[in-house]
Amino acid sequence: MKHTQLAWLIALSLGLAACGGSSSDSSTDVDTGVGTDDSTDSGTDDTDSGTDDTSNEEGSIYGPFSTGTTSEPVAVYFDLDTQSQVTLTDEEAASDTQWDIGFKRTSVFLNTHQETPVSLYFTGNNADFFDDEGNAIADSFLNATVDSELDDYLAVSASDIPDDTEFSTDSDSQVIGTTFYNYDTTTHVVSAAEDVYYIVSSDDNYTKFNVTDIVTEGYGMGEISLTVMHQSVLDGQTEFAEAVTVTANLVGCTEPAYIDFDLQQAVTADDAWDITIPCSDGAGEFAINLADDALVLRTDADTYSGVDEAAAAYYGFSSETVSEYAITENNWYYYDSTTHLLYSQFGVYLIKAGDTVFKMQITSYYDEEGTSGSYSFRSDALSAE
Template identity: 70%
Template sequence: MNKTYLALLLAMTFGLTACGGSSSDDTPVETPDEVTDGSGGSDDGSSDGGNEEATIYGPYSTGSTSEPVAVYFDLDTQTQLTLTDEEAATDTAWDIGFKRTNVFLNTHQDTPVSLYFTGNNSDFYDDTGAPVSDLFLNATADSELDDYLAVTESDIPEAEAFSTDTETQVIGDTFYNYDFTTHVVTPNEDTYYIVFSDSNYTKFHVTDIVTEGRGIGEITLGVMHQSVLDGQTTFAEEVALTLDAVGCSDAVYVDFDLQQVVTQADGWDLTIPCADGAGEFALTIADDATVLRTDAQTYNGVDTEAAQYYGFSEETVSEYAMSTNNWYFYDSTSHLLYSQFGVYLIQAGDTTYKFQITSYYDEEGTSGAYSFRVDPVTGE
């Protein structure tokens, strides 16, 4: 394993974990950008809807790192809605949600809620894109109020400039290349995947693809297995595993522990769906498996004690529109998150709102407690 990479990864992760709650010792906890008096928040996070422009709502708690809780907010009524995650998955009333460091939009409305970053405070980053820490640490809700008030209807761009949250696949179509001119499919040999399944890790990549009509006839995987149950700490030598899907009538199933094709009834880890007598261009992991996309060099094995920090996920993951221009800066000295005080435009239904996060902490210094400004955009 690349030790330098892992050390950096662990340092950042442990730092972020430290943001998960208030201090448990006598060391004073700095609470950046505390909610000012006159906040629109109440004990239950609700609002009476009659607040003046730039009123700060919150703090709204999103739980702890170990027990996160989602907060769902309706921009129209400027109130928090009490919903379970299951209810929120189909509910169309909420517009924006918060869960620890993630800020996400409702994609279940007739027109998905979308977001645009105005680009204010671009000077918070230098020419290389690195954050200028002093600007983040010294900014306050009061010092950045003018940026918020300055946004008017004239700042609303064309609809195409707004982005919505999307879902993407870790493997998806990244295991092959398609030439739109020659219509030739070739394997993407430089992209590797590590699958965690049945307590073991398997690193693989695709080394050969033979097409059958519009599907896959044969596909060869380069498989490197790490049997944690047998005490292995590194991946074994690469083994070529060729899967034949020509004339298939059912999906092809692979057991990484055995490194061979099995049936659906067996403990399979990876499958290739079948359609019209050939494999589809899809590699799907088992429901109880997780996956990490990587390259050839980064990992020569998985440290089981640190694996939770590697970034393993389900095959389908969410990509949040706000992540493109994220709202916070992580200070590795204080282990706190500081708002960039970016002003975002949010389109929900027929209304465009301006939105600015003012704090991630409550008055006791507990993290995950969002405070923010939000108003319909008016004026010219």
Template identity: 45%
Template sequence: MFEKQLKLTAVVAGCLAMVACGGGGGGSSKPASSSSSVASSAAVSSAVSSSAPSSVSSSSIEASSSSAPASSSSSSATPIPLTNVELGTGSAAAPAFAYYDLDTSTKLTLTEAEAATNKEWDIAFRRDKIYLNAKATTPVKAYATGNNADFFDASKAPIAEKFINATSDSELPDFNAVVAASIPAATSFTTDKDEKAIGGKFYSYNMTTHVVTADPTKAFIVFSDGNYSKVRAKALTSAGRTMSSITLGVSFQDVARGDTTFMAEVDVTVDAVACTGDLYVDLDTQKTVTANDNWDITIPCVTVGADTGASFELNLASDATAIADATPSYTGIDKTAHNFMGFQPNVSSVLFFGTYPWYQYNVNPSLPHYLYSQFQVYLIKTATATYKFQIVTYYAGAGASGTYGFRYQSL
């Protein structure tokens, strides 16, 4: 644990015994892109066993901080500490957050409410998800070096044996190869952010003329009150920096009635000229309604300068979710596939480690629910330093899933 100090060699030896750092079993897997979003990570979390196979149950990586040879980028004679950490995140049945301060090599004990405003933690873990502290005084940002390209073939499909045979020791050279000169421009780093399911994605903005127009090619599927509706902006007019009107095309699918396809599109025009309050649309009836009615979409009424009208954003009701249908391609939604389609609430977090996943899932038929580290080397930038960071296992300690083993070093 954190109080126990081990030399790096002991850590690596422990990791070599772990399946996730080189476990047995061969076979191929269903192709998956290395850059795909972890949209189904919640489903993965519930599928992952609460304990690893017996072959890893005796392995252990203790949280430690030991001096390793100085990075080749260092001009100092003093070795830069290589820190190895073990952090548990609970079980699939009882997941828990683990908050960590890279600058002080400290695990912080925080409630979720405390962590929401705490400025000290840099990175947090909760089962298969990893979070950056975007609300720190200086937001924590990260960059994916792409060192693990050889884990994927030309079509971006994972090469099963690469993941199965990779170990902490075999991937250490990739970690060591990242030096200070590898740090890209600050603009290359990104952080976690909140994103609206629809928000302002329904229109186009001309940077030259500064004119906003509806983009009917950008459609969204909204799930609300047990039914689905395809929604797109067909036309809009503006007054200064506000919308004076917007016409939505709404195609409704009545699931309760047994519909499997969308009905014919109905136009719903929202008049926002001199509005005195927020505007509301009920997708089931394809009508504008009041705040006291059963509405699905709301448009804020705002005053900007001398103009009063609608804000250029569409917000979902608290019980509604949505996905983009940019083609648009959906003619109807199969309710049985709903949980795999990535429906999101009005505001959701877009995680850096969701865009650049740290793991590969289902690459070994012998361990179908096992999470293998991609051994990507990430750069994590805090207010005071830039660290190289690599996850070596998800099954540290006694082999239980959700226990991360990772290493990091200041550049």
């Protein structure tokens, strides 16, 4: 459960990604997938008759591309320049500059490893799918088909490309990050953010904690105190136990401090620790890192008195670093709570990859057999600068 330092791997990945645009001389396998899907929007029986195995005219549909299952998801990476799937492992994709857009179950993400990160803009073509308050009009989604929404797609042209400042790219953020302390820019005083709580899932148990006190040492932390409330699922506990204060002294430190939530005390690097506070120049850094196998959820004091083990998968636990995808600002699907199906909103997105802007419209999340996670979409280049 020990935290592994991966800084050199990250540096290597960034170095490999530092050159190249949307195109690449990589010999990676590609698959165009043009015209292989005759299905339409999710949950309907309409078919698209405008594509065949050789068609590559504007509005052609690519796919379906399978992204696996909920329990075993698989990422699909697509190169818009060649309109082809690029066969990569997730590790290879982390530094590859050929692919532009990726799909993994309901997530659609962009390649941020190119010299200029791939970016996205939503045209707002289907504003009539929403009411004046911005709520989805269910019938608009349920009745839309590949054919009925083709004209919206074809109508988007190079004249619709906005300034570069209107495009957004994916980004990463931290669940804990700097949220456990407050910094007063006037007095330069650092204080604990006592109203911010975290729940950590680790070793099949759950622990709720917050930072209650920080004593600074120079430009770092000399001491940090946490209130820890442990829930031992292995012992049958269904709620967090009484709070225990755990303090880590980092004055003059030469190595990180480690805390084990099961023992509710500071431990050494050789023990089964859950969080660690890095050390630099004889004081703690303003950071709290998780063990590699731990997940975290940021919350408040009152929302959770414990974690229901049976429903834990739906709480929103994640790794410390989470990706924020640009497309989620105007997400591509509508969820029907009656049928539990995802319906494409047939939005037309502009994607800037290298010097070229492409338009894209997701047409289905299902293959002909109704298998979820099988993406089909339209994509065409609009311009090359």
